[in-house]
Amino acid sequence: MQAEHLEICDFLRRHPPFSELPEERLNWVASQMEVAYFKAGTEVLRLGDEIDALHVIRSGSVEVFRRNGDLYNRLSEGGIFGELGLLRDRRVRFPVSTLEDTLIYLLPESAFNTLFEEHELFADFVEVEDRTRLRQAVSRREANELMTAPVSALISRAPVTLSVHSTAREAAIKMTEEGAASLLLVKEDESGAATAMAGIVTDQDIRDRLVTPGLDYDTPVSEIMTEAPISVAHNQLVFEAMLVMLRHNIHHLPVMGRGKAIGIIELPDIIRYESQNSLFVVSSIFRQPDQEGLAALVPDVRACFRRMVAEDANSRMIGSALAVIGRSFKQRLLELAEEFLGPPPVPYCFLALGSMARDEQSIVTDQDNALVLSDTFDPERHDDYFAKLAAFVCDGLNACGYPYCNGDIMATNRRWRQPLKVWEGYFSEWIERPSPEFLLNSSIFFDLNGVWGKTEWAEKLYHLIRTKAQRQPRFLACMARNALGRTPPLGFFRDFVMETDGRQSNSVNMKRRGTAPFVDLVRVHALAVGSSALNTFERLEDVIEADILPRGRGQDLRDALEFIALMRLRHQALDLDAGREPDNNIEPENLSEFERKHLKGAFQILSDAQKFLRYRYAPNRAL
Amino acid sequence: MFYLGPESPDEPDLARDEQVARDWPARYRTLAEQALDPRLRAFYLAGVASPETPLAAVPLVAMDFETTGFDLQRSGIVSIGLVPLNLDRIRLADARHWIVRPRARLTPESVVVHGITHSEVAQAPDLTRVLGELLAAIQGKVVVVHHRGIERPFLDVALRRRIGEGIEFPVIDTMELEARLHRAKPLGFWRRLLGQRPASIRLADSRIRYHLPHYSLHHALTDALATAELLQAQVAHRFSPETPVAELWK
Incomplete structure (x- = not known):
């Protein structure tokens, strides 16, 4: 009969990535496990040795090191290691030693491969690199379509238009006929074909600018329209359109494609x-x-x-x-x-x-x-x-x-x-x-x-900044120096934040150790390439465009920043939900295993990017 | 294993385990000649490590029984868990677990302990039906138990009743390894007066000393795994891969 490994199943059920597996899979995984005990201070994996199993810590704790001997991570119950070696060349890439007496469950390579092939979430979790894992986490969050869809997706019909030479009455009749809350006024050429958008008139304009002041209904519509209205391009994102509406406090927004209005989106279109x-x-x-x-x-x-x-x-x-x-x-x-x-x-x-x-x-x-x-x-x-x-x-x-x-x-x-x-x-x-x-x-x-x-x-001032800064290596070196003043932590260990030198603290300030160094870092690059953007994500796009970062790193930075920034915002929202005054601190006990892994990955990307900054702008020149 | 009934002593006594350390390979050869049952003969013919074999080279198998009670003559085996191991790895892929129908009655007290019910037992085979598989799974290996007063004598008695001949094999007893540390000399007068009690050498308590995780015991397979892990921990802390097996087995 098939043996039931109750204890091991119980344990796996509580820890990702196994917690994501279907129940019937768990007992199979448990039945494939091997177990090994290591007393404190014992080498578990030696650099370059062959590796044949995914290591899952059942109890105790281990330290993971880089090739150069620097501490890379500390893991405790539920932590996994060895996945990189398994996915690459079956050689140990990060040596591991036990910090305490440790019991390890080992998932043999063949079973590991089966899970990797058959279960997407498992594969995501153990995927080759933290940065890849992070990208998936970020993109999963962005599943919300309104946040990623282009404005054109909201257009249900061509805009209702009328000659700019019409009267207010004609405009009102047309709007009533078409059931439209807004109308575009267009200039026409000799043949009567619309050439360009002249303005927009809305229900509210008819109320506020025609009826209330008591104007004649045959007033030219051009007198009550908004001239040259603010518009968005068809390929801008829905949320950008929302921001335009917010910023200008307007409720009707023409959408332009190839120089022509192809639709109008209205506030009710975005019923978010x-x-x-x-x-x-x-x-x-x-x-x-x-x-x-x-x-x-x-x-x-x-x-x-x-x-x-x-x-x-x-x-x-x-x-x-x-x-x-x-x-x-x-x-x-x-x-x-x-x-x-x-x-x-x-x-x-x-x-x-x-x-x-x-x-x-x-x-x-x-x-x-x-x-x-x-x-x-x-x-x-x-x-x-x-x-x-x-x-x-x-x-x-x-x-x-x-x-x-x-x-x-x-x-x-x-x-x-x-x-x-x-x-x-x-x-x-x-x-x-x-x-x-x-x-x-x-x-x-x-x-x-x-x-x-x-x-x-x-x-004007910003123009001065960006034209001057680009040509001043000593200034960029100074800014780079400042950008390196705050560094991210290494990761998490149990309910502590772990620093690169192994010290542990109770919480991490997500602004000081996360978003702020990111913003500083991207600003230096942005100034160096003469970007006119202010938003860090937009600056990053300009920096990627200028091709000064190693390939793929820009995208990694974007994902990592998004993850850290969102984590900071989400914890502020949690503070508010709990009736606490929100702050920038996150305590590790409030993080899930997934979040810890992704955050560690994001911090790692930031740390690598800081090293690149040091290399590129020689901040010591600033001294 | 089952030995925690209210009538049982805090720590069971080992006196009834009569087999003593000896030249096990020679003993196996003798027993192979004497054995009548072909399964038993095959078991002995597979042989056993010689006493000077370093632990690292000895194939091991952790074994645990749940029983209907503590009394060897009146109780029977209800379930058997086997987990093969060596010093490096414990292999669950080759672990085995059987529920068997004891000839003794299942007492309500024992059901509380091991959770195996009358209906499960009623549908289970008699030990005779799984004996071939059981012996094949432990042959050529040194058996690891926690408290050698249970598995070896219970199996011996069960075989005598079924096939008319008993069984002998060496065991490494993780409880006895603990006793060597914690029972080597009795507590002094003052410490007893101060209310100190000797350290417990039960499986769960012994595991804690080696920082092994808490397992819900009294399932034969879990207990066999727990015993296997304990042995790995004991060797890592107190012996070495080069230690001859004879230093551990009984």
């Missing part, structure tokens, strides 16, 4: 709860009459964030939506400030710096901002106004869940409230005569975005 929800938050921000009203929206912002996480939005989507919300708070506060203080004496531009500029905001964030003033600014006469304006906005942001910046990088700091030419001087100085000490805490100045007023000045 999170988008409705974040749109709702944005529009209520603009309706608040005062700072108290804005501060009262904090729970809504948090609820919106939790919903996006719960619905498997990706980190880019969440980061952008939160940045749009943050930007809206700033814009509304500035509107209110100008109402209160009167119109500004000289033009200005309010800057967002750091994560908001990069569209990568999380729910735990402080405010980083600055003011760029007109070159006609006269401190004697004007600074009193701008000091008050800055205080109004920064105090307001603090009340709305964006605490003051510890490093005092805020418009309230006189140093960061200066005319455009002073700012140009700052950046030229930083880039041409960089000092490592200054740049240490100032990398966020290189992520800047205008949110209010003369936003073109922000673009």
Whole structure:
């Protein structure tokens, strides 16, 4: 009779990748196992030896080493090793020794191969490299179609169009006939064929711009339309279209293909709860009459964030939506400030710096901002106004869940409230005569975005940065040096975070040890290739395009960053769910075995990328 | 194995296991000539390691019985677990497990321990039907047990009743290996006065000392595996692959 290996089945059932196997498979796996005991301090696998089984730790713990003797990993009950050797050339690639008395279950090669062939999840888990495993984990999460589908997938019909020379009445009749909530107005050539889009008119325009002001119904439609409306390209992603709608607070969006409008997507087309929800938050921000009203929206912002996480939005989507919300708070506060203080004496531009500029905001964030003033600014006469304006906005942001910046990088700091030419001087100085000490805490100045007023000045400054930085190896070396200041941990061991030197701690700060070094690293490459992007994922695309990374590494970086960023956001959402104040720390006991493996893989990719940065930009030159 | 009934002593006594260490290869040759049952003769003809053989070269098999009770004369075997091993690996692919119908009555107490029920036993074959397979699976190997007072004498008695002749073979007793450490000298007067008790040499407690995982015991196959792991641990800590088998077996 077939022997039943109860103990071994019980154990396998509790540990991935075996936990993914069907029940009837488990007893077969158990019946194939071999068992071996090793006392503490014994070599289990020697580099280069032949390997004939997947090793599964039943009890005890082991240390895995690199070829050069560096500690690579520490594994305990449920940990597996030897899969790399089995999948490659049947030679031990990472030597292993026991840390404690250890009992190991060994799955012989033939049984391992059977599982690898027949069970996809098993194969995924033991797949050749951590980076591959990570990519699959990331792509599985992105199964949500609205997040990855192109906008064109949402178009159900050609846009309803009418000549721009029609009257408002004709437009209304056409909309009623077609059952359309919006209408594109087109220019026509002599033959009557549509040539170009002139504008868009919506139900709301007819209400707000025609009926309410009491205009004649035969008013030319061109007088009530929105000229040259904002549009998206047909191949942009649905979530990008949502972001455009969010950012501009619009509900109808023409979709362009080959220079022509091929459809209109409307808010109801995107019945994603999170988008409705974040749109709702944005529009209520603009309706608040005062700072108290804005501060009262904090729970809504948090609820919106939790919903996006719960619905498997990706980190880019969440980061952008939160940045749009943050930007809206700033814009509304500035509107209110100008109402209160009167119109500004000289033009200005309010800057967002750091994560908001990069569209990568999380729910735990402080405010980083600055003011760029007109070159006609006269401190004697004007600074009193701008000091008050800055205080109004920064105090307001603090009340709305964006605490003051510890490093005092805020418009309230006189140093960061200066005319455009002073700012140009700052950046030229930083880039041409960089000092490592200054740049240490100032990398966020290189992520800047205008949110209010003369936003073109922000673009001008960024243009200056990217044209100068590219030609300054010493500046890039300084930035690289800073980017190497924070390193990821090695991995996890039991309920501890393990450092490269084997030290263990209770939690890992996913910003300081994860997303921040990633952002710093990608910024250096992006500045080096003259990328005009601010978002780290977009910068990475430019860097990949410029072909300065070893082949395939760009994609690895993208996956690893997505995984780390999402993990950070998800744990913040978990904190909120549990009624705790969210932070950036993750405790290993809250991670599944899968998450630990993927996180270790992602940290490894970051660590490798830091080594490459060191090699490419010679950061020691910065000394 | 089963020896934990309320009437049984905390640690069973070994006196009834009469077989003593000797020149086992020579003994097997003699027994092969005397054996009448062809299965038994084949078992002896397969031979056994000579006493000076290093442990690393000795094929081993862990064996465990569940029984209806503790009394050799009135109890019978209910299930048998076998797990072959050497010092490097324990091989579950070749493990065996049988439930057999004892001639003795299954007591409610024993059902509680090993979980094998009357109906399972009623459908099981008599030991005679699996004897050939059983002997073939352990022949040429040294048997490993935890407490040699059970498997060897129970099998011996069962065979006498069925085929009219008993069986002899050497065993390595992991409990006796523990006793060598923890029963070598009795606790001193003061330590007894302070309420200290000698370390337990039961299977589960012995495993803990070697940091082996907790297993739910009293299933013959699990217990055989647990015993096999314990022997590997004992050798790793206290002996060496070069130790002659005669230092361990009885």
